Amino acid sequence: MSSLKLFIHPLSQPARAVMLFCRANSIPHEEVLVDLVKGAQHNEEYAKTVNPLKKVPVINHDGFFLKESVAILRYLARTFPVPDNWFPKDSISQAKVDEYLEWQHLNVRTFGTLYFAEKYIVPRTTKQPPNEKRAANFLKNYITVLNQVETIWLKDRPFVAGQDVSIADLLAASEMEQTVLGGYDVKEHHPKIKDYLERVRSGLQPHYDDVHSTLNKLALKMKATK
Structure with a gap:
């Protein structure tokens, strides 16, 4: 087995x-x-x-x-x-999934992770406050790439690689959800991404909420202590 x-x-x-x-x-x-x-x-x-x-x-x-x-x-x-939509066998459709994955690695993932690490990980591992100047620079770059997601990757399609959800959306959504722990909730600042994340979420329930439950609990706890 x-x-x-x-x-x-x-x-x-x-x-x-x-x-x-x-x-x-x-x-x-x-x-x-x-x-x-x-x-x-x-x-x-x-x-x-x-x-x-x-x-x-x-x-x-x-x-x-x-x-x-x-x-x-x-x-x-x-x-x-x-189902074939996740990573299509058709060469062109598959290439569109790969296109986003190649781009994301040095854009959404890089700047989102750097911001999250500076604002959330660093204070908890070093017991020192974050470097706010560095965090602000990471956030500036993160916002720039999020705007590119809205104006380029989601310009004329419901998902980042086409008309159907794919593995690219799983990685995109997971990255975009993460920075709420650094104090930046993309859904509050980027309405088109908010709608996009809801499409991904609603199509993958109850698994989406289950997988993000730990993240969401921490986010609520942080908001309650502010």
Whole structure:
């Protein structure tokens, strides 16, 4: 019997995308929590047996280990019987998914992660306040790429790669949801992205809310303490 394990944590944006893909497509799997908050990804055993890069997500499919979320999502879409919209077999449609994935890595993901890390991770790991000047610069760049999402990637289509939801949307949504923990909720500042995220969310319920539940609880807790 085939065995699929996901090494994940719900506060990892790419890990959430992989979790959401498997849950939404009813792919039998086991989720193995790697507690990033406690630094479990740095454990010698994890680095030795799962991922020497000390990150999540990672999958173990019948003894085949694969790291990096984009590679994982492409592999899962090709390996399991899922609807074609996720990673289309048609060359042009598939290229449109890849186009967004290649762009996002150095844009939405880069600046969103840098902002989130400076505002949320740094204070909790160093016990020092964030560098607000650096955070403001990251946020400025993040807003620029979000505006590009609205004016280019969502200009004339409901999803970032076309007319149907794809693996590109899982990664896009997971990144855009994350920065609420840094104090910037994209849904409050970018109405077109707000509508887009609701389309992704509504089409993937109840899995979308389940996968983002830890993030949303932390966000509510932060708002309550302000």
